[in-house]
Amino acid sequence: MTSMIAFLGCGEMNEAIMAGLLEAGTAPEDVVATVRRAERVPGLASRYPGVRFISSEEEPEGNRSACEGAAVVVLGVKPGDTVGLARAIGPSLRPDAVVVSVAAALPLAQLEAALPQGQPVIRSMPNTPLKLGRGVVSLSPGSTCSPAQLQQARAVFEGSGTVVEVPEEQIALVSAISGSGPAYAYYLAEAMAAAGEELGLDRELSELLAQETVAGAGLMLGEPGATATALRNAMTGPETITSRAIAVFDGRDVPGIIAEGARATVKRTAEITALLGETALD
Incomplete structure (x- = not known):
């Protein structure tokens, strides 16, 4: 992959995805990542030489500048902050840039509404073994995401584990098994x-x-x-x-107990989605 990839937020999950991408052969010069605190930049730069790291503490418009020219933009901030970040970066996105969210429980519709009309969006559900290259990631494309753009997103995640494609209505079910x-x-x-x-x-x-x-x-x-x-x-x-x-x-019906627990996670996901929807209306 030769197109620029931007990681907005470099927490554990986004860093793991980025590490897998680099391990799979993407040139570090084609990757840019943002963090909040400037103090994190030296450590990340030493672990991933060649990657450009931007601190929003030092460069308030760092997220927007990181997106300029990027083919894929991975939003790796907290679910409650994702819609605001999407709104902020909208003017800097290429019309064909694929925006991928790793935020749990945040619907595609809210992301699409926060971005420029027609912006390709993908919702992902990664799990923590991504850090070891043995993760599972589900991808659910939005209404304007083409097969080629979906493949671009797959390429970002394939270095970190197994990638599956599911309709959005099944993401909570995937999360109940692989996420949790x-x-x-x-x-x-x-x-x-x-x-x-x-x-x-x-x-x-x-x-x-x-x-x-x-x-x-x-x-x-x-x-x-x-x-x-x-x-x-x-x-x-x-x-x-x-x-x-x-x-x-x-x-003791251990299989039934596990199934009951999985159903409880699905219910909780729905609750969080409803809360995020209320927040988006504020």
């Missing part, structure tokens, strides 16, 4: 460590066993052709000790 999903895995590791300690293992040892086991199982799931069902079935034949644990989990 890493926390489910951490919760499982916590529970496993607590169980080991209760059985009599040293706390530090039990935590190590649980963390490395969950991490290792995740790597096995990433192998070509692997499925969770096949890997589990290989360990849970009728005479295995592991099958006894799965029987207990099934008896």
Whole structure:
């Protein structure tokens, strides 16, 4: 990719996306990123030599200047600040520049309304393993985004993990699985460590066993052709000790509990979306 990419806001998520893009071969000279505090610039510049970093503390119009000439602009600020940022940068955008939002629960309609008419917009839902190049990102194009522009956005994210395309109405469902999903895995590791300690293992040892086991199982799931069902079935034949644990989990309806939790995240996403809509009307 040779077109300029602008990252507005360089928090953990946007930095992870940028790092993956650079790792995939994009020239640092084709990337510009903005931060609020000037004190962050030296550290970022040392980690990503060649990338141009702009501090809005030193350059109040830095976000607008970063967008000038950019083919893709990634908005990486808080959901409540995203619409205001979109309004501010509108005059500086190329008409064909693709604006990508990573803000959770912020609808495409609000972004499109805040930008110049016809501006291509994409809503994304990345997850935290993006930082390790093993993330999942969903992309939902807006009403004026062309297939070629959607492909431009895919190219920005593909260096950080798996990219899927979904209609906007499914974003909350994706978030319930991949967005919140890493926390489910951490919760499982916590529970496993607590169980080991209760059985009599040293706390530090039990935590190590649980963390490395969950991490290792995740790597096995990433192998070509692997499925969770096949890997589990290989360990849970009728005479295995592991099958006894799965029987207990099934008896407590752990799958149903997880599904209930996922539904709760979908409900909360809808609540946040409604709040953001009220804020946009203020």
